[in-house]
Amino acid sequence: MDFDGKVVLITGAAGGIGKETAKAFAEQGAKLVLVDLQEDSLNKTVSELNLDGGSCLTVAADVSKEEDVKHYVDSAVQKFGKIDVFFNNAGIEGKIGYITDTDISVLDQVLGVNVRGVFAGLKHVLKVMKDQKSGTIVNTASVAGFGGSPGLASYVTSKHAVLGLSKTAALESADYGVRVNAVCPAPVNTRMMRSIEAGVSEDNAEGAKKEFEKGIPMNRYGEASEIAQLVLFLASEKAGYITGGAYRIDGGMSAL
Ligand SMILES: NC(=O)c1ccc[n+]([C@@H]2O[C@H](COP(=O)([O-])OP(=O)(O)OC[C@H]3O[C@@H](n4cnc5c(N)ncnc54)[C@H](O)[C@@H]3O)[C@@H](O)[C@H]2O)c1
Numbered sequence: 001m002d003f004d005g006k007v008v009l010i011t012g013a014a015g016g017i018g019k020e021t022a023k024a025f026a027e028q029g030a031k032l033v034l035v036d037l038q039e040d041s042l043n044k045t046v047s048e049l050n051l052d053g054g055s056c057l058t059v060a061a062d063v064s065k066e067e068d069v070k071h072y073v074d075s076a077v078q079k080f081g082k083i084d085v086f087f088n089n090a091g092i093e094g095k096i097g098y099i100t101d102t103d104i105s106v107l108d109q110v111l112g113v114n115v116r117g118v119f120a121g122l123k124h125v126l127k128v129m130k131d132q133k134s135g136t137i138v139n140t141a142s143v144a145g146f147g148g149s150p151g152l153a154s155y156v157t158s159k160h161a162v163l164g165l166s167k168t169a170a171l172e173s174a175d176y177g178v179r180v181n182a183v184c185p186a187p188v189n190t191r192m193m194r195s196i197e198a199g200v201s202e203d204n205a206e207g208a209k210k211e212f213e214k215g216i217p218m219n220r221y222g223e224a225s226e227i228a229q230l231v232l233f234l235a236s237e238k239a240g241y242i243t244g245g246a247y248r249i250d251g252g253m254s255a256l
Contacts, residue, residue, distance in 0.1 A: 016190025
């Protein structure tokens with residue numbers, strides 16, 4: 001999977017999955033545009049990954065705000081002249097709790113980032129890719145895009161929506177040579193799962209982790225580096241006939 005000279009735009013780039021994916025693309029020669037909420041966490045990512053300023057641009061943006069999304073897309077095109085790959089990945093879990101105990105603002109907040117953010121990213125990046133008549137997009141959904149999960153209603157709702165957006169975006173752009181797919185990970189070892197474990201069981205987060213692991217045939221969470229490899233494959237020319245798909249990476253959960 002050679003990404004030499006390709007321009008790869010990643011949202012949520014300072015987080016667990018985003019950072020490992022940035023690393024994997026950089027190792028294959030890509031130029032990167034890294035987007036996240038805070039400039040300082042982006043700068044930390046750039047220095048941790050030892051990225052060179054000439055081949056990497058950082059843009060602080062809140063993906064739930066369309067003007068910020070337009071800004072990161074314009075900045076990418078201004079710096080590198082094109083966008084070859086878009087990893088539409090930023091997401092939040094929201095406050096954990098049953099529907100009956102949840103303030104409706106939690107739903108708005110989660111949908112704001114996970115759905116509005118993904119939609120706005122698709123809207124502005126697809127305009128660029130349709131003009132180019134090339135490009136590939138990978139949206140981050142989740143196994144929560146397929147089934148329910150007690151305590152995570154807002155998140156589950158948002159990830160079902162990401163799958164609908166992915167399929168529709170794929171159909172609207174197939175004629176232009178643009179591919180759109182979704183990755184659907186089971187729990188991955190990042191900050192997000194630490195937060196969900198603590199939300200499920202405040203005084204026994206480690207116990208909550210063990211319970212989650214019991215539901216995974218491989219008996220462990222995924223690693224962000226493993227998700228990155230699937231993203232690279234879907235974004236690569238090797239996946240040239242793959243669009244509109246939702247690819248689970250779940251330690252065997254789909255076989256249950
Ligand atoms: N960790 C898991 O178990 C898991 C499983 C399936 C899917 N996912 C999805 O993977 C994606 C990445 O999650 P992660 O595990 O790396 O979590 P993470 O919390 O480590 O990373 C998420 C990143 O998104 C950024 N972000 C949040 N809101 C933003 C906003 N409004 N604008 C810009 N950036 C914003 C955060 O600052 C953070 O750096 C998310 O969409 C998540 O839902 C995660």
